Amino acid sequence: MSDFEAVIGLELHIQLNTKSKMFSSAPVTFGKVPNSSVDYYDFAFPGTMPTVNKQAVIYALMMCNALHMIIDDVLMFERKNYFYSDLPKGYQLTQEFRPIGKNGYLTIKLNDSDIKINISRLHLEEDTCKQFHTKDYSYLDYNRAGIPLIEIVSAPEIKSGTEAAKYVEKIRSIVTYLGISDGKMEQGSLRCDVNVSLKRKGDNQFGTKVEIKNLNSISNIQKAIDFEIERQSELLCSGIEIAQETRRFDESLKETVLMRAKVDNVDYKCFTDNNIPPIKLSAEFIKAAIESSPELAESKLKRYVSLGLSESDASIILDDKDIANYFEEALASGCSIKLLANWVNVNVKSFINKRNVEIKDFPIKPNELSDLILLIQNSKINNVQAKFIFEKMIETGKDAQTIVEFMGLEQISNKNQLLNIVKKVIKDNSKSISDYLKGRNRALGYLAGQVMKQTGGKANPQLVNKLLLEEIQRRK
Amino acid sequence: MGYMSKGLLEIHNAIIKGEITPLELVKEAVSLALNDDNNAFEYICANEALEKVKRLDDSKKDSLLYGVPIVIKDNYSTKDIPTTASSNILNGYIPIFSSEVVLRLEEQGAIVIGKAAMDELAMGGTGTTGHLGMTYNPWDKSHKRIIGGSSSGSAAAISAGITPVSIGSDTGDSVRKPASYAGLVGFKPTWGRISRHGLFPFATSLDHVAYFTRNVFDSAYLLNILAGRDDKDASSSFEKVDDYTKDLNKSIKGKKIAIIKDIVESISDKTILDSFYKTVEYLRSKGAIVDEVEMDNKLLKAIYPTYFIISSSEATSNTACLDGIKFGNRVEGKTFEEVMINTRTKGFSSRIKRRFVIGSFSLFKENQQELFVRAQKCRRMIVNAFNKVFEEYDAIYCPAAPSIAPIVGSNNNNLSNEYLIADNYLAYGNMGGYPSITVPIGFEKNMPFGANLSSKPFQESLLLNIANILEEGTELKDLVAK
């Protein structure tokens, strides 16, 4: 391998979660009865014509903006002509000549350094129908036909499986934060085709490209590429030429396997679709689309760090957009960001993992969690009490304040009240005092425990420690 | 009886006066259609029409189309009525929706009584290539002469007096040429003026909804009903819709009309030329300024090949949905590719296949620049040349065809000026999307022939005005082949 470097390009197809299809007003649905979400156009009945979905265009503009692309303010669509069982019209409407976005980039973090990956183009197109195969027959479901897709094509400058995985993760994060797609690879709403070739270090000559298809998870993208680089370099080292072919990743073998040898590039005989006149996007329309974009993870991260959260804690929160939204809402209710991150990353996640539910099913609302944390911050309760209250909140659906009041759990922070108890404990435990004075620090813990016992666990621990030390000092 | 030989106004007045009922009109038209001997029909909707006329909505009584039988070319989608575009590949196809044109006509109370035969998939100009065979010209009882195409059945139905109007489509000259051969008004409004939704596409950038009537007034009236934006067709125009009947009788004094010299000069038929120049004198007598204008002969000769390459190329894509899977005449095979290949091999005639091969070849990456794209460039030059004429003139006026309806099988010299220019120049109207109308101007050997007027996009009111004045002069209106 050391003699070669990999040249990797990724083509991502992402289903947009609009309400209607790209070119017809049939509803976009998932998992519905086959052929129940179709319009005449989706079946390619002669005489039906395409109309462009405004929301899909807005989503594409949001994505172009997030990827720092140059936006084309005239929309045109071309026909990519080929015959296939899953292609109702015998052509796919796509933006071959004038993609809505071109020449953008994104940055990924690898070993603490930022790597910029250029993106050649982003265009709008339509999905094909779904095929189900049995042993000798195939079945067509047109519900998927016409669902809006954006295709994002990276420049061929990704160098490793890890980089590719980071790139896809970043794109996935952006589309989910923008709310334009659910970005689920396993369900096919984000699909990835990979081109891998090797070239000799320092050489300008590109090697033969091998395409890898049907990758259904980010980790498989990484594994497939790593395997493919290894495979190709072994072949090249033994003087065997790389064949131009399409391969797929076999999960059980953890290898790429040959799907088909690639004949010459398919000639799609592209030309402009005349049913859709050129559509001029006004500057105001583009601006409004961009301004309607929700905040991306990258910008949230910066904001959280500026509020005092560590980058690693923030990243863990931002990994999952739904959890991040929960976090954001709780934060808006005024609690400490650090305490909140800790509660979300530890207690909330452990609950949803244990119960195998999603954050939207978590019984404590974001503002209620914030209220609980505010009680800690304001020394109304201590951590031990807080955990107890947290469980009770889940159990009963009641808010923290109600539980605190109902169970009389409010923390004792009244200095005079505590001082009396502290004095009594010191009087009753003279041995411990002398132990402490001899340097046995543990004795202080024992004394604090006694105070807690006397108060039924409600004493403010910080205040107890402070008072104990003051009293002991005084008696020295 | 005999109302089906009249124009819309006369029929309407008869209904208003109670001389005849819509049901009687439909029965008359259906019976004439069933007795048609010109091979004009793909399908006669006898029962459907009778059902519909019984449920006719009174509130539309004021419409001139109320209760009026009409014929629709078989490349318009009609709900629950078989639609094949005269191609075997669509045998058995029964659409589940109606095209916008049909919906708008039916909304006015018109009753579809039949689907008209046509050249297969609208790709042809003779009316001889549909899967049911040749459509005859009703003016020639010996059945030797073609009526022209591709809207052959639509033209035959109205010129034989079966219905007063019929809908066709026009991609090169498919309504305006048969109109000339059949003694009819054939009108193709501006590209985008009428929704194409439901019209089976042949060459999208050239396809137009077009129709036949017996007089210019009826054409104007139909446009009032059919023109206007349809959100289902993104290419349909937002341009304001006029009352196209209101300016029909306006004076044409001072209107400037151009005759393209090279087009007229490529015609050798003396009778046609004489009649044509008589009409020119008449237009002048009405105050129009008519000038002969030169145009680059090479450009005129390039109209046909330019049209042919663009239309054949676009057609390959527009017909790619015809694979037998979702609809149409599926032929089985061992793999899905075999199903597609068998269906298409059996479904398309040899002629259509040859056209598709040229179209496909013109789009190949290695040929596209030299063939398809170069044709698109040539299209711009042609349209620029006509636009230049329209900068100075309100209309362009020329004979619609160099001859009366030819005898079937007569050979053309495909590289002669007469063939390349006079016989095929009308496609300029499709390339530039101009509104364009053919009206009858004379007879030769008892066969009619017409001339064509075109104007700038969306100038339909002016165009119909000139056509109407011309019609007054020729007195050739409401012609029916007897």
Next chain:
Amino acid sequence: MKEITKETLKIAASKMMFELSEKECDELMSEIDIIVSEMNLISDIEGVDDQEPMVFPFDVTSTYLREDIPTPPIDKKEALKNSKDVVDGMIGLPRVIK
């Protein structure tokens, strides 16, 4: 441009998913000379290649975009009634080999 031979015509046909019989192929070959002469009428025009290709008849630029409001889907039975091979509400085909 590729030279037009029977072979290229057959390839063009196969890309269009139909077969040309020998007879059809011969017929087409006999028309090719005329077609090529007609095509030359275009390439003979001076300055043709300096033009921008014309894709629409005139400037038809629009700003219309469809609102993202779904309409009721078409009835499934209706949608499928024109297909000759429907199994369990889906269109059937001999197995598509992936």
